Amino acid sequence: MGGYYHSVTLDKDKCKGCTNCIKRCPTEAIRVREGKARIIAERCIDCGECIRVCPYHAKIAVTDPLSSIYKFTYRIALPAPALYGQFKDVSDIDYILSALKSLGFNHVYEVAKGADYNTAFVKEWLKNKGIKKPQISSACPAIVRLIQVRFPELIENIVPIESPMEIAAQLARQEFYQKFGAREEDIGVFFITPCAAKMTSIKKPIGKEKSTVDGAISILDIYGALNSKIGDLQEIEGLQRASAYGVGWANSSGECAALSVERYLAVDGIQNVIHVLEEIENNKFPDLDFFEGLACVGGCVGGPLTFENGFVAKNRIKTLTDEMDKYSLTQNEFNAAKNSIRWEFTEDIQPKPVMKLDDDLTLAVQKMEKMERIFNSLPGLDCGSCGSPNCRTLAEDIVQGEASELDCVFKLRERVKELAEEMIELAEKIPTGRHGEDDSK
Amino acid sequence: MKRYIMEHTYSIEAGNYAVAGEASSSIKGLLKKLGIDGGIVRRMAIAAYEAEMNLVIHSVGGSLTIKIAPDELLLISEDGGPGIADIDLAMEEGYSTAPEEAREMGFGAGMGLSNMKRCADEFNIHSDAGIGTKLQIKIYLK
Numbered sequence: 001m002g003g004y005y006h007s008v009t010l011d012k013d014k015c016k017g018c019t020n021c022i023k024r025c026p027t028e029a030i031r032v033r034e035g036k037a038r039i040i041a042e043r044c045i046d047c048g049e050c051i052r053v054c055p056y057h058a059k060i061a062v063t064d065p066l067s068s069i070y071k072f073t074y075r076i077a078l079p080a081p082a083l084y085g086q087f088k089d090v091s092d093i094d095y096i097l098s099a100l101k102s103l104g105f106n107h108v109y110e111v112a113k114g115a116d117y118n119t120a121f122v123k124e125w126l127k128n129k130g131i132k133k134p135q136i137s138s139a140c141p142a143i144v145r146l147i148q149v150r151f152p153e154l155i156e157n158i159v160p161i162e163s164p165m166e167i168a169a170q171l172a173r174q175e176f177y178q179k180f181g182a183r184e185e186d187i188g189v190f191f192i193t194p195c196a197a198k199m200t201s202i203k204k205p206i207g208k209e210k211s212t213v214d215g216a217i218s219i220l221d222i223y224g225a226l227n228s229k230i231g232d233l234q235e236i237e238g239l240q241r242a243s244a245y246g247v248g249w250a251n252s253s254g255e256c257a258a259l260s261v262e263r264y265l266a267v268d269g270i271q272n273v274i275h276v277l278e279e280i281e282n283n284k285f286p287d288l289d290f291f292e293g294l295a296c297v298g299g300c301v302g303g304p305l306t307f308e309n310g311f312v313a314k315n316r317i318k319t320l321t322d323e324m325d326k327y328s329l330t331q332n333e334f335n336a337a338k339n340s341i342r343w344e345f346t347e348d349i350q351p352k353p354v355m356k357l358d359d360d361l362t363l364a365v366q367k368m369e370k371m372e373r374i375f376n377s378l379p380g381l382d383c384g385s386c387g388s389p390n391c392r393t394l395a396e397d398i399v400q401g402e403a404s405e406l407d408c409v410f411k412l413r414e415r416v417k418e419l420a421e422e423m424i425e426l427a428e429k430i431p432t433g434r435h436g437e438d439d440s441k
Numbered sequence: 442m443k444r445y446i447m448e449h450t451y452s453i454e455a456g457n458y459a460v461a462g463e464a465s466s467s468i469k470g471l472l473k474k475l476g477i478d479g480g481i482v483r484r485m486a487i488a489a490y491e492a493e494m495n496l497v498i499h500s501v502g503g504s505l506t507i508k509i510a511p512d513e514l515l516l517i518s519e520d521g522g523p524g525i526a527d528i529d530l531a532m533e534e535g536y537s538t539a540p541e542e543a544r545e546m547g548f549g550a551g552m553g554l555s556n557m558k559r560c561a562d563e564f565n566i567h568s569d570a571g572i573g574t575k576l577q578i579k580i581y582l583k
């Protein structure tokens with residue numbers, strides 16, 4: 001499928017053209033041009049770093065409004081486990097799920113339950129001989145996209161198993177159909193999302209052609225309504241059935257804990273993940289079996305569309321799961337799902353080497369040399385005033401014809417000084433007396 | 442003579458662990474920017490890292506050069522001593538003369554040279570005891 005879709009977008013009116021986002025973007029996907037930020041669609045991975053860092057709230061995540069669920073006769077909510085960490089003094093997950101249902105849904109199916117299934121499938125997958133080590137979790141779509149853009153040689157290491165959200169969506173539909181016999185097209189399935197990356201993975205899925213999920217509603221958008229509903233619930237329905245492990249996915253290293261692999265590494269925060277992927281690429285982890293990298297600090301509890309402070313939420317998840325049973329999926333549940341849903345990726349993940357200078361090596365080398373020359377002539381302050389994240393990237397943008405040397409304020413100052421000096425020089429050459437009189441005397 | 446369209450040399454200081462690995466990481470970045478195939482970048486990055494670490498750990502200092510032609514990459518590691526007396530022995534997996542200081546940091550598994558050879562399409566090592574070592578790693582692009 002061609003074209004790009006991104007949940008992360010710019011609110012132009014709010015953008016002041018500062019340098020915060022361009023400096024923070026892990027794929028150098030943002031420039032400030034003509035006083036406004038511009039996101040380069042090919043490079044954006046929807047990690048949401050810019051949403052977090054923008055002081056003017058000019059970076060936003062486009063998600064679906066709650067009202068959009070009424071396009072469907074029947075509506076199912078799929079809450080991300082991170083939702084459970086958002087509320088103060090709630091010791092029973094059923095309160096949250098019942099309140100969520102009362103916002104207009106006919107059914108609620110926990111993504112944490114999808115995570116229980118995902119774990120069972122991944123455990124099976126890891127038994128395969130001949131798979132590349134370490135296997136890299138595909139749970140965080142921002143990290144999968146990061147790998148496509150910056151570490152294409154690690155694509156083969158990505159676990160090709162459907163995400164908890166996609167598994168939950170299929171099972172929820174199935175269950176609803178069996179119970180009520182509703183037609184497929186009348187059922188709308190909505191993910192309650194902590195991030196933009198998941199929204200994008202619904203519109204532009206990775207590893208499959210079309211998502212089973214119909215839309216995503218931001219946790220932030222419904223937090224207020226949910227919180228007050230929890231306060232005055234009429235009845236509490238028993239909707240909670242995921243294991244402590246499934247719920248634990250909300251926090252960093254939750255996936256690893258559920259898998260109980262021996263040699264694993266779990267890292268959160270996109271910059272940290274980048275450092276580790278560099279080292280994996282350099283073969284620095286020859287004994288590692290599994291790597292879980294999550295873009296957000298703390299894991300999904302730290303997602304850009306959550307309400308609560310990520311550390312507070314993380315702690316709540318821990319308290320909740322400490323008191324829950326540590327049972328896992330039954331063999332029956334597993335077998336039934338295995339035969340009735342699609343749990344493996346059906347499409348290969350494609351590399352997106354958009355950071356390269358040119359498709360043609362000779363041209364790329366020429367550009368690289370030109371870039372070096374330009375870079376050496378720049379002040380090297382990495383101030384970002386030019387609108388590119390650093391001097392090296394400005395040099396690259398110039399070579400690619402997207403910026404000019406005079407975008408650098410120091411270069412501009414130099415040039416103005418030169419021009420001023422030329423003017424003075426010229427001024428000195430202008431004859432002082434009246435025309436024709438100077439030489440005759 | 443092969444015509445290289447680009448070459449870049451990094452000088453490597455002996456015993457400076459603080460910056461060790463920077464040259465090979467920069468070579469990796471360079472090859473990625475040039476759009477070289479991912480698998481090849483990875484092989485060259487691993488070979489360059491091993492070569493760089495050997496310069497830091499075992500030599501009195503030297504240089505790492507990457508040369509790029511339309512159909513091949515060539516990595517050259519050169520140093521000013523002390524040289525390797527028995528190359529066959531040095532090439533053996535597990536053989537290492539790494540000093541205590543290096544071992545404390547986790548180096549000295551004795552796998553570096555064999556790893557380089559595995560990554561290379563052509564591998565060449567020449568050494569004169571007391572004079573220095575020159576290593577060439579070639580990877581084909583086509």
Ligand SMILES: Nc1ncnc2c1ncn2[C@@H]1O[C@H](COP(=O)(O)OP(=O)(O)O)[C@@H](O)[C@H]1O
Pocket residue numbers: 491495496498499500520522523524525531532536537538539548549550551552553554555574
């Ligand atoms: N540039 C070099 N100069 C001198 N000796 C070297 C050099 N490179 C390798 N050697 C010798 O070869 C041995 C094996 O090297 P290598 O396979 O990289 O293992 P390691 O670096 O772990 O010792 C080293 O321990 C050292 O004795």
Ligand code: SF4
Pocket residue numbers: 047139140141142143194195196197198294295296299300301302303304
């Ligand atoms: S860590 Fe979780 S919340 Fe953050 S981008 Fe990844 S999937 Fe979304």
Ligand SMILES: [Mg+2]
Pocket residue numbers: 491494495549551552553554
């Ligand atoms: Mg070595």
